[in-house]
Amino acid sequence: MSVDQPQSLHSLYHHHHRWLHDWLRRKLGDSFLADDLAQDTFVSIMSANASDDIREPRPFLVTIARRLMAHRYRRQLLEASYLEMLSCLPEAMVPAPEIRLMALEALQQVDKALDGLPPQVREAFLLAHLEGLSYAAIAERLQVSTSSVKQYLTKANRQCLFALAV
Missing domain, CATH: 1.10.10.10 (Winged helix-like DNA-binding domain superfamily/Winged helix DNA-binding domain)
Known part of the structure:
Protein backbone atom coordinates (compact mmCIF):
# COMPACT_ATOMS: atom_id res chain seq x y z
CA MET A 1 0.00 0.00 0.00
CA SER A 2 1.56 3.30 -1.01
CA VAL A 3 1.06 6.33 1.22
CA ASP A 4 2.44 8.92 -1.17
CA GLN A 5 -1.06 9.91 -2.24
CA PRO A 6 -3.72 11.36 0.07
CA GLN A 7 -6.10 8.54 -0.86
CA SER A 8 -3.58 5.89 0.24
CA LEU A 9 -2.93 7.66 3.54
CA HIS A 10 -6.67 7.96 4.04
CA SER A 11 -7.05 4.23 3.37
CA LEU A 12 -4.22 3.35 5.75
CA TYR A 13 -5.79 5.53 8.43
CA HIS A 14 -9.29 4.19 7.81
CA HIS A 15 -8.27 0.52 7.92
CA HIS A 16 -5.76 0.60 10.76
CA HIS A 17 -6.36 3.57 13.08
CA ARG A 18 -8.80 1.75 15.38
CA TRP A 19 -6.52 -1.28 15.57
CA LEU A 20 -3.47 0.92 16.37
CA HIS A 21 -5.42 2.84 19.00
CA ASP A 22 -6.52 -0.39 20.68
CA TRP A 23 -2.96 -1.76 20.58
CA LEU A 24 -1.62 1.44 22.15
CA ARG A 25 -4.38 1.50 24.78
CA ARG A 26 -3.49 -2.05 25.85
CA LYS A 27 0.20 -1.14 26.03
CA LEU A 28 -0.26 2.18 27.82
CA GLY A 29 -3.43 1.66 29.83
CA ASP A 30 -4.56 5.15 28.88
CA SER A 31 -7.10 5.76 26.13
CA PHE A 32 -6.35 9.49 25.84
CA LEU A 33 -2.62 8.91 25.48
CA ALA A 34 -3.37 6.14 22.97
CA ASP A 35 -5.44 8.66 20.96
CA ASP A 36 -2.54 11.12 20.93
CA LEU A 37 0.08 8.57 19.95
CA ALA A 38 -2.09 6.96 17.27
CA GLN A 39 -2.66 10.39 15.75
CA ASP A 40 1.05 11.25 16.04
CA THR A 41 1.88 8.00 14.25
CA PHE A 42 -0.18 8.98 11.22
CA VAL A 43 1.11 12.56 11.32
CA SER A 44 4.64 11.13 11.31
CA ILE A 45 3.85 9.08 8.20
CA MET A 46 2.32 12.10 6.54
CA SER A 47 5.25 14.38 7.51
CA ALA A 48 7.80 11.89 6.25
CA ASN A 49 5.95 11.80 2.96
CA ALA A 50 6.53 8.05 2.90
CA SER A 51 6.48 6.94 -0.69
CA ASP A 52 7.65 3.35 -0.40
CA ASP A 53 5.12 0.58 -0.53
CA ILE A 54 4.02 -0.55 2.90
CA ARG A 55 3.67 -4.28 2.57
CA GLU A 56 2.80 -4.95 6.21
CA PRO A 57 0.92 -1.91 7.55
CA ARG A 58 0.47 -3.07 11.15
CA PRO A 59 4.12 -3.87 11.90
CA PHE A 60 5.03 -0.60 10.18
CA LEU A 61 2.59 1.35 12.37
CA VAL A 62 3.77 -0.46 15.52
CA THR A 63 7.38 0.42 14.75
CA ILE A 64 6.54 4.10 14.42
CA ALA A 65 4.29 4.05 17.49
CA ARG A 66 6.98 2.34 19.60
CA ARG A 67 9.49 4.98 18.57
CA LEU A 68 7.04 7.71 19.52
CA MET A 69 6.38 6.03 22.89
CA ALA A 70 10.13 5.88 23.55
CA HIS A 71 10.53 9.57 22.66
CA ARG A 72 7.64 10.49 24.93
CA TYR A 73 9.04 8.43 27.80
CA ARG A 74 12.48 10.02 27.36
CA ARG A 75 10.96 13.52 27.33
CA GLN A 76 9.09 12.70 30.54
CA LEU A 77 12.30 11.49 32.21
CA LEU A 78 14.13 14.58 31.05
CA GLU A 79 11.41 16.86 32.39
CA ALA A 80 11.24 14.98 35.70
CA SER A 81 15.03 15.19 36.11
CA TYR A 82 15.00 18.92 35.39
CA LEU A 83 12.15 19.55 37.82
CA GLU A 84 13.88 17.45 40.49
CA MET A 85 17.05 19.48 40.03
CA LEU A 86 15.04 22.69 40.36
CA SER A 87 13.45 21.44 43.58
CA CYS A 88 16.93 21.22 45.14
CA LEU A 89 17.70 24.88 44.45
CA PRO A 90 17.12 27.57 47.04
CA GLU A 91 13.89 29.41 46.30
CA ALA A 92 15.73 32.59 45.36
CA MET A 93 17.57 30.74 42.59
CA VAL A 94 14.56 29.00 41.03
CA PRO A 95 13.99 30.45 37.56
Whole structure:
Protein backbone atom coordinates (compact mmCIF):
# COMPACT_ATOMS: atom_id res chain seq x y z
CA MET A 1 0.00 0.00 0.00
CA SER A 2 1.56 3.30 -1.01
CA VAL A 3 1.06 6.33 1.22
CA ASP A 4 2.44 8.92 -1.17
CA GLN A 5 -1.06 9.91 -2.24
CA PRO A 6 -3.72 11.36 0.07
CA GLN A 7 -6.10 8.54 -0.86
CA SER A 8 -3.58 5.89 0.24
CA LEU A 9 -2.93 7.66 3.54
CA HIS A 10 -6.67 7.96 4.04
CA SER A 11 -7.05 4.23 3.37
CA LEU A 12 -4.22 3.35 5.75
CA TYR A 13 -5.79 5.53 8.43
CA HIS A 14 -9.29 4.19 7.81
CA HIS A 15 -8.27 0.52 7.92
CA HIS A 16 -5.76 0.60 10.76
CA HIS A 17 -6.36 3.57 13.08
CA ARG A 18 -8.80 1.75 15.38
CA TRP A 19 -6.52 -1.28 15.57
CA LEU A 20 -3.47 0.92 16.37
CA HIS A 21 -5.42 2.84 19.00
CA ASP A 22 -6.52 -0.39 20.68
CA TRP A 23 -2.96 -1.76 20.58
CA LEU A 24 -1.62 1.44 22.15
CA ARG A 25 -4.38 1.50 24.78
CA ARG A 26 -3.49 -2.05 25.85
CA LYS A 27 0.20 -1.14 26.03
CA LEU A 28 -0.26 2.18 27.82
CA GLY A 29 -3.43 1.66 29.83
CA ASP A 30 -4.56 5.15 28.88
CA SER A 31 -7.10 5.76 26.13
CA PHE A 32 -6.35 9.49 25.84
CA LEU A 33 -2.62 8.91 25.48
CA ALA A 34 -3.37 6.14 22.97
CA ASP A 35 -5.44 8.66 20.96
CA ASP A 36 -2.54 11.12 20.93
CA LEU A 37 0.08 8.57 19.95
CA ALA A 38 -2.09 6.96 17.27
CA GLN A 39 -2.66 10.39 15.75
CA ASP A 40 1.05 11.25 16.04
CA THR A 41 1.88 8.00 14.25
CA PHE A 42 -0.18 8.98 11.22
CA VAL A 43 1.11 12.56 11.32
CA SER A 44 4.64 11.13 11.31
CA ILE A 45 3.85 9.08 8.20
CA MET A 46 2.32 12.10 6.54
CA SER A 47 5.25 14.38 7.51
CA ALA A 48 7.80 11.89 6.25
CA ASN A 49 5.95 11.80 2.96
CA ALA A 50 6.53 8.05 2.90
CA SER A 51 6.48 6.94 -0.69
CA ASP A 52 7.65 3.35 -0.40
CA ASP A 53 5.12 0.58 -0.53
CA ILE A 54 4.02 -0.55 2.90
CA ARG A 55 3.67 -4.28 2.57
CA GLU A 56 2.80 -4.95 6.21
CA PRO A 57 0.92 -1.91 7.55
CA ARG A 58 0.47 -3.07 11.15
CA PRO A 59 4.12 -3.87 11.90
CA PHE A 60 5.03 -0.60 10.18
CA LEU A 61 2.59 1.35 12.37
CA VAL A 62 3.77 -0.46 15.52
CA THR A 63 7.38 0.42 14.75
CA ILE A 64 6.54 4.10 14.42
CA ALA A 65 4.29 4.05 17.49
CA ARG A 66 6.98 2.34 19.60
CA ARG A 67 9.49 4.98 18.57
CA LEU A 68 7.04 7.71 19.52
CA MET A 69 6.38 6.03 22.89
CA ALA A 70 10.13 5.88 23.55
CA HIS A 71 10.53 9.57 22.66
CA ARG A 72 7.64 10.49 24.93
CA TYR A 73 9.04 8.43 27.80
CA ARG A 74 12.48 10.02 27.36
CA ARG A 75 10.96 13.52 27.33
CA GLN A 76 9.09 12.70 30.54
CA LEU A 77 12.30 11.49 32.21
CA LEU A 78 14.13 14.58 31.05
CA GLU A 79 11.41 16.86 32.39
CA ALA A 80 11.24 14.98 35.70
CA SER A 81 15.03 15.19 36.11
CA TYR A 82 15.00 18.92 35.39
CA LEU A 83 12.15 19.55 37.82
CA GLU A 84 13.88 17.45 40.49
CA MET A 85 17.05 19.48 40.03
CA LEU A 86 15.04 22.69 40.36
CA SER A 87 13.45 21.44 43.58
CA CYS A 88 16.93 21.22 45.14
CA LEU A 89 17.70 24.88 44.45
CA PRO A 90 17.12 27.57 47.04
CA GLU A 91 13.89 29.41 46.30
CA ALA A 92 15.73 32.59 45.36
CA MET A 93 17.57 30.74 42.59
CA VAL A 94 14.56 29.00 41.03
CA PRO A 95 13.99 30.45 37.56
CA ALA A 96 10.69 32.00 36.53
CA PRO A 97 8.14 29.70 34.84
CA GLU A 98 8.88 31.20 31.41
CA ILE A 99 12.60 30.51 31.83
CA ARG A 100 11.88 26.95 33.01
CA LEU A 101 9.74 26.35 29.93
CA MET A 102 12.45 27.70 27.62
CA ALA A 103 15.05 25.52 29.34
CA LEU A 104 12.86 22.42 29.00
CA GLU A 105 12.30 23.16 25.32
CA ALA A 106 16.05 23.57 24.80
CA LEU A 107 16.72 20.30 26.65
CA GLN A 108 14.18 18.55 24.44
CA GLN A 109 15.83 19.97 21.31
CA VAL A 110 19.23 18.75 22.49
CA ASP A 111 17.74 15.34 23.32
CA LYS A 112 16.20 15.13 19.86
CA ALA A 113 19.50 16.14 18.24
CA LEU A 114 21.39 13.52 20.24
CA ASP A 115 18.84 10.86 19.32
CA GLY A 116 20.08 10.80 15.75
CA LEU A 117 23.70 10.19 16.75
CA PRO A 118 25.53 6.88 17.22
CA PRO A 119 25.43 5.61 20.84
CA GLN A 120 29.12 6.27 21.58
CA VAL A 121 28.90 9.84 20.29
CA ARG A 122 25.81 10.47 22.42
CA GLU A 123 27.43 8.90 25.48
CA ALA A 124 30.62 10.94 25.03
CA PHE A 125 28.54 14.12 24.89
CA LEU A 126 26.63 13.23 28.05
CA LEU A 127 29.79 12.22 29.92
CA ALA A 128 31.48 15.49 28.98
CA HIS A 129 28.57 17.84 29.61
CA LEU A 130 26.68 16.19 32.45
CA GLU A 131 29.47 14.49 34.37
CA GLY A 132 32.23 16.92 33.39
CA LEU A 133 34.67 14.16 32.47
CA SER A 134 37.89 14.95 30.60
CA TYR A 135 38.64 13.57 27.15
CA ALA A 136 41.00 11.04 28.72
CA ALA A 137 38.38 9.86 31.24
CA ILE A 138 35.75 9.56 28.51
CA ALA A 139 38.20 7.67 26.29
CA GLU A 140 38.91 5.26 29.12
CA ARG A 141 35.23 4.76 29.88
CA LEU A 142 34.32 4.19 26.22
CA GLN A 143 37.52 2.27 25.47
CA VAL A 144 38.44 4.50 22.54
CA SER A 145 41.27 6.96 21.84
CA THR A 146 41.15 10.58 22.99
CA SER A 147 41.17 11.65 19.35
CA SER A 148 37.98 9.60 18.86
CA VAL A 149 36.45 11.37 21.86
CA LYS A 150 37.38 14.72 20.34
CA GLN A 151 35.71 13.70 17.05
CA TYR A 152 32.63 12.43 18.92
CA LEU A 153 32.26 15.66 20.87
CA THR A 154 32.80 17.82 17.80
CA LYS A 155 30.06 15.90 15.99
CA ALA A 156 27.64 15.98 18.95
CA ASN A 157 28.26 19.65 19.74
CA ARG A 158 27.74 20.59 16.10
CA GLN A 159 24.51 18.57 15.97
CA CYS A 160 23.20 20.29 19.11
CA LEU A 161 24.25 23.73 17.90
CA PHE A 162 22.34 23.24 14.66
CA ALA A 163 19.31 21.91 16.53
CA LEU A 164 19.21 24.91 18.86
CA ALA A 165 19.82 27.41 16.05
CA VAL A 166 16.74 26.31 14.11
